[in-house]
Amino acid sequence: MNRLIPVILLKNGLIVRSQHFTVHQSIGNPMHTVRRLSNWNVDELILLDISTEDRHDLRRSDLQVQYNDATLLGLLPEIARLCFMPLAVGGRIRDIESMRERFARGADKCVLNSEAVRQPELVSEASRAFGAQAVVISVDALRHPDGRLEVHIDGGKTATGMEPAAWARECERLGAGEILINSIDRDGSGLGYDLELVQAVVDAVSIPVIACGGVGSYEHFAPAITQSGASAVAAANIFNFHELAYPNAKKTCLSAGIHMRPISLTNKWFTREPQYNLEAEKAKLEKRMENARNRTFTAAHDQRERKMTWCTQCLYPSLSATPMEYDANGLCMGCQIANLKQDFPDDEWIRRGKILKEILEQARSSDGSRHDCVIGVSGGKDSYFQTHYVKNVLGFNPLLVTYYGNNYTVAGERNLQRMSEVFDVDHIIYKPGVGLLKKLNRLGFKIMGDMNWHGHMGISTIPMKIAALHKIPLVIWGEHGYADLCGQFSMNDFVEWTYRNRLEHFGRGYEWNYMVGHEGIRAIDMVAYQYPSDQEIFDIGLKGIYLSNFVPWDGNENSKLASELYGFETGDVPFDRTYRRASNLDDMHENGAHDYLKFVKFGYGRCTDHASKDIRSGVMTRAEGIDLVRRYDPTKPSDIKRWLEYVEMSEGEFDAIADTFRDPRVWWYEDGWKKHDIEK
Amino acid sequence: MTASRLGARIVTVVDLQIQNILSVENALQVIGAHVKVVRDATAISNADLLVLPGVGSFRAAAERLQGSGMSAAIRDHALVRKRPVVGLCLGMQLLADFSEEHGVHTGLGLIPGNVVRLEDAPPEYRVPNVGWREVTLSREAMNILPAALDRRSYYHVHSYHFRTADPKHSTGTSVFGPATIASVVQKDNVFGTQFHPEKSQEAGLDLLHALVTGLR
Numbered sequence: 001m002n003r004l005i006p007v008i009l010l011k012n013g014l015i016v017r018s019q020h021f022t023v024h025q026s027i028g029n030p031m032h033t034v035r036r037l038s039n040w041n042v043d044e045l046i047l048l049d050i051s052t053e054d055r056h057d058l059r060r061s062d063l064q065v066q067y068n069d070a071t072l073l074g075l076l077p078e079i080a081r082l083c084f085m086p087l088a089v090g091g092r093i094r095d096i097e098s099m100r101e102r103f104a105r106g107a108d109k110c111v112l113n114s115e116a117v118r119q120p121e122l123v124s125e126a127s128r129a130f131g132a133q134a135v136v137i138s139v140d141a142l143r144h145p146d147g148r149l150e151v152h153i154d155g156g157k158t159a160t161g162m163e164p165a166a167w168a169r170e171c172e173r174l175g176a177g178e179i180l181i182n183s184i185d186r187d188g189s190g191l192g193y194d195l196e197l198v199q200a201v202v203d204a205v206s207i208p209v210i211a212c213g214g215v216g217s218y219e220h221f222a223p224a225i226t227q228s229g230a231s232a233v234a235a236a237n238i239f240n241f242h243e244l245a246y247p248n249a250k251k252t253c254l255s256a257g258i259h260m261r262p263i264s265l266t267n268k269w270f271t272r273e274p275q276y277n278l279e280a281e282k283a284k285l286e287k288r289m290e291n292a293r294n295r296t297f298t299a300a301h302d303q304r305e306r307k308m309t310w311c312t313q314c315l316y317p318s319l320s321a322t323p324m325e326y327d328a329n330g331l332c333m334g335c336q337i338a339n340l341k342q343d344f345p346d347d348e349w350i351r352r353g354k355i356l357k358e359i360l361e362q363a364r365s366s367d368g369s370r371h372d373c374v375i376g377v378s379g380g381k382d383s384y385f386q387t388h389y390v391k392n393v394l395g396f397n398p399l400l401v402t403y404y405g406n407n408y409t410v411a412g413e414r415n416l417q418r419m420s421e422v423f424d425v426d427h428i429i430y431k432p433g434v435g436l437l438k439k440l441n442r443l444g445f446k447i448m449g450d451m452n453w454h455g456h457m458g459i460s461t462i463p464m465k466i467a468a469l470h471k472i473p474l475v476i477w478g479e480h481g482y483a484d485l486c487g488q489f490s491m492n493d494f495v496e497w498t499y500r501n502r503l504e505h506f507g508r509g510y511e512w513n514y515m516v517g518h519e520g521i522r523a524i525d526m527v528a529y530q531y532p533s534d535q536e537i538f539d540i541g542l543k544g545i546y547l548s549n550f551v552p553w554d555g556n557e558n559s560k561l562a563s564e565l566y567g568f569e570t571g572d573v574p575f576d577r578t579y580r581r582a583s584n585l586d587d588m589h590e591n592g593a594h595d596y597l598k599f600v601k602f603g604y605g606r607c608t609d610h611a612s613k614d615i616r617s618g619v620m621t622r623a624e625g626i627d628l629v630r631r632y633d634p635t636k637p638s639d640i641k642r643w644l645e646y647v648e649m650s651e652g653e654f655d656a657i658a659d660t661f662r663d664p665r666v667w668w669y670e671d672g673w674k675k676h677d678i679e680k
Numbered sequence: 681m682t683a684s685r686l687g688a689r690i691v692t693v694v695d696l697q698i699q700n701i702l703s704v705e706n707a708l709q710v711i712g713a714h715v716k717v718v719r720d721a722t723a724i725s726n727a728d729l730l731v732l733p734g735v736g737s738f739r740a741a742a743e744r745l746q747g748s749g750m751s752a753a754i755r756d757h758a759l760v761r762k763r764p765v766v767g768l769c770l771g772m773q774l775l776a777d778f779s780e781e782h783g784v785h786t787g788l789g790l791i792p793g794n795v796v797r798l799e800d801a802p803p804e805y806r807v808p809n810v811g812w813r814e815v816t817l818s819r820e821a822m823n824i825l826p827a828a829l830d831r832r833s834y835y836h837v838h839s840y841h842f843r844t845a846d847p848k849h850s851t852g853t854s855v856f857g858p859a860t861i862a863s864v865v866q867k868d869n870v871f872g873t874q875f876h877p878e879k880s881q882e883a884g885l886d887l888l889h890a891l892v893t894g895l896r
Contacts, residue, residue, distance in 0.1 A: 264882065
């Protein structure tokens with residue numbers, strides 16, 4: 001039976017996306033992903049640790065999942081607890097003892113790479129000690145411009161002069177049980193496997209060969225088995241970026257006639273939604289409230305020296321709420337991707353436009369019994385642009401769907417109500433009960449320092465829920481927040497909407513069921529936040545795409561277009577915390593109290609986000625941005641008053657609870673809260 | 681957890697201290713059992729359901745069992761007190777009379793038969809037999825296991841296999857080249873799987889759940 005194997009690349013405790021072995025972008029927390037893979041009954045899992053440090057950093061303390069131990073060896077037993085499939089573990093294995101440590105923590109196989117080249121006798125020794133089946137040799141091959149293949153080690157940095165097929169044969173002789181063959185030049189490219197490379201290795205050995213490196217679409221898997229003779233096919237990136245990628249990839253392999261275990265979408269022993277221990281979670285919350293009452297703040301008691309750097313082009317700080325990465329010159333990933341997009345030749349956007357049309361064409365209702373697609377709209381400038389583009393430029397019939405969080409500004413409310421008129425489209429506005437909203441506002445603030453948890457989860461659930469209900473196979477989102485703000489992914493990933501992203505980034509690991517049992521909330525009260533099941537999504541073929549992957553995207557331009565063509569109103573009252581007037585009119589707290597909490601936690605706010613984007617698109621200088629940031633980021637906004645009345649809380653209580661969330665790497669206490677500020 | 685919780689049956693896992701039992705412990709916990717780990721003979725004497733996991737060499741495991749007195753305690757548990765035993769992978773092979781792995785070594789003798797080397801059947805079937813193999817269950821096996829577990833695939837890793845003296849004790853079989861091998865063995869209250877249910881995803885966990893709730 002052939003196997004389909006997801007590879008998780010771990011760097012300093014977080015899953016990363018890799019490109020040509022050199023660029024690593026942070027994807028998220030392995031626990032959510034492993035749970036999901038168990039859910040889908042995957043054939044096997046390969047976990048490769050490419051850490052550069054012994055410790056890792058989740059970067060923030062407002063996430064539900066925190067690790068007890070910060071090292072890989074500490075993480076492994078936690079992963080093993082969610083992993084009832086064969087688990088191969090690689091990275092930083094130096095000797096028999098380091099292998100023994102991994103087996104003792106739940107690994108079934110160890111993956112050797114550089115060390116096998118340096119000390120081949122380790123392969124034989126390991127094979128004797130643990131059995132050949134427990135020893136996988138990972139071979140990283142680079143194809144030179146002249147077509148010659150060469151094995152590289154040390155994460156692709158060191159050439160060895162060896163040919164992959166010959167080295168694989170030697171590994172078999174030394175006692176290896178399996179070969180994992182990876183292509184350095186195909187890594188992260190999305191171009192498909194180097195089939196000749198895979199076949200050369202398959203022909204050289206009689207042990208199973210696992211192909212890896214380059215998969216960009218589900219169709220890329222099968223040829224490695226049918227043409228190149230691999231026993232198993234593996235990939236990393238694709239499984240991070242597409243909804244139900246594993247079952248869909250399997251479906252494609254099975255359709256190609258490959259003999260594999262059947263698709264399975266549920267595992268009754270692991271629900272997709274995390275399970276929480278209500279008593280323990282209540283105790284955690286109570287402890288935080290006690291700290292707030294006693295004014296015991298972590299940041300005030302931390303003695304370490306605070307360090308902070310900023311992107312050399314925009315204003316992004318090194319410690320942020322987002323998984324931001326910087327290159328060797330201190331340029332942030334957001335700027336790198338923005339520069340790359342600006343350098344796109346026109347025909348690249350034309351190519352992307354064609355792909356978008358194909359996706360929409362596939363979703364088009366053939367008999368008029370349903371809408372062609374759903375657009376999740378807040379009534380903001382981007383919603384206007386999305387609807388304009390899909391309906392009036394491309395000619396499809398969308399259903400607009402809105403989660404109504406009860407925090408609309410006056411102008412935002414008018415913008416929302418105007419959409420069905422100016423676009424002449426159907427529009428469903430979903431309004432949760434206000435009593436429930438008040439509870440969720442309060443709980444979100446107390447539990448994770450964010451009253452808008454309900455909004456993030458509502459917005460990321462309702463459009464998918466309505467689409468599933470009406471069997472509409474496509475949901476169109478605007479921009480991918482992290483991709484556009486911090487350039488988290490390559491433009492070639494064509495990142496799609498996923499449950500994992502919703503839970504991990506929108507929900508911070510707090511799924512709807514977390515709230516059940518708090519303030520008397522029952523499961524039935526939380527229907528609005530319950531995501532469609534994997535089975536429903538799979539049966540409909542439902543997927544969510546981001547428009548910003550296919551058309552040039554600029555918030556300022558979207559706002560101009562919305563005003564000129566459709567009477568979109570910008571705010572009549574300026575915001576307290578940012579100079580932009582056209583953003584976030586759907587939620588008065590999003591630019592206000594919610595954003596102030598980001599400042600309290602991480603030391604920066606939305607003005608940094610807005611100014612960074614404006615610097616990248618060339619409409620603002622860095623010096624102008626710094627002036628704005630220093631003026632706006634620290635401002636305590638006036639909408640807090642409305643929120644406090646809404647949820648019946650005093651300002652003193654608010655401030656004290658907020659202070660428990662201050663990040664000790666940013667803030668210190670010295671006659672008041674202090675932090676480093678960005679300088680010109 | 682959506683699946684039914686057990687009435688917290690205590691499952692005693694024998695730790696031979698030659699391999700890790702973490703995965704087996706985790707799997708039993710997931711299906712709702714209360715796990716107790718034992719490392720000596722006295723601790724076995726009042727056990728209810730005994731699980732004997734194992735990876736590695738038969739000889740090392742058999743010597744540990746005999747040297748520690750656990751061999752006699754397990755036989756007493758199964759044959760005199762008539763309490764259930766579940767052997768997993770090497771633990772299943774240890775239920776046999778003897779093994780031919782690197783010499784001849786005595787097992788627990790709870791199910792008549794011997795353990796012999798698998799024969800290569802290239803190109804598809806090579807020793808060690810590693811991977812997902814479909815298992816066909818007999819009617820006998822389905823007295824304890826739900827029919828839904830028949831013809832599911834389970835994760836196998838082994839170079840030797842259990843040849844039962846009486847074919848009726850081989851109640852779940854899989855194909856290895858021209859040979860049919862015992863993937864499940866069973867006699868009275870003694871049960872064994874050649875594969876690793878703790879590494880076989882939902883089907884494996886379902887199987888463990890059925891054993892822990894059904895074996896008396």
